[in-house]
Amino acid sequence: MKGKRYIKEVMLVPSLAENLLSVGQMTEHGYFLVFGDHKVDIFDDSSLSNTVVSVKQKGNWCFTLTFNTIKEVALKTNVQECSKIWHKRFGHFNFRSLKLLQSQAMVLGLPEIQNGEVLCHGCVLGKGHREPCPKESKWRAKEPLELIHSDVCGPMQTTSLGGNKYFITFIDDFSRMCWVYFLRNKSETFHVFKKFQVMVELQSGYHVKRLRTDWGGEFISANFLQFCENLGIERQLTVAYSP
Structure with a gap:
């Protein structure tokens, strides 16, 4: 060779x-x-x-x-395994318990766990919680139409006989009276609110002072905001999908 x-x-x-x-x-x-x-x-x-x-x-x-x-x-070669990998392998088990498993030799092959203070983004998203919403509001209206809650629901899977796919609700915070209007499109929200405002103010003798909605585009259009500003109606905007 x-x-x-x-x-x-x-x-x-x-x-x-x-x-x-x-x-x-x-x-x-x-x-x-x-x-x-x-x-x-x-x-x-x-x-x-x-x-x-x-x-x-x-x-x-x-x-x-x-x-x-x-x-x-x-x-x-000696490779020091990352403790964060073992944290993920055990279903995002907390580092304190992982160290206990290692110190008590409860898992074969488990290396010494380090970096217990490393922030895990998966745990932040999956295990995070928010405070429960209060059962009652800290502030309630003292007279009718002082605060109106409104939201649009839809589109529905089945169109109504009148060709509507949405509906909008107006709830008076003082009396809990609820008005429901059906909409073909979300773009009709501003027009329906003006109809609602004229009707309730004429029948009750009170004026709409505050309107509370989410940040939906149908509620924060330039025309809608300008209309409320001209009439002195205070706008209160909340986070979507929250009480």
């Missing part, structure tokens, strides 16, 4: 007494093997002119090939 030859893509099995070389692996890396006369000849190319090595067959029908080896057959 002339020169050096390298066998790539091998796996280290420390408990294995002998090295096993696959014929398929040899052919995949460009070598040509010829079996016969109780031996195998390994060649560099298809011309079969340059013999790499010739290996005789042993009594167990195996072909034993002896390699020249050096002491540093493998390199070992």
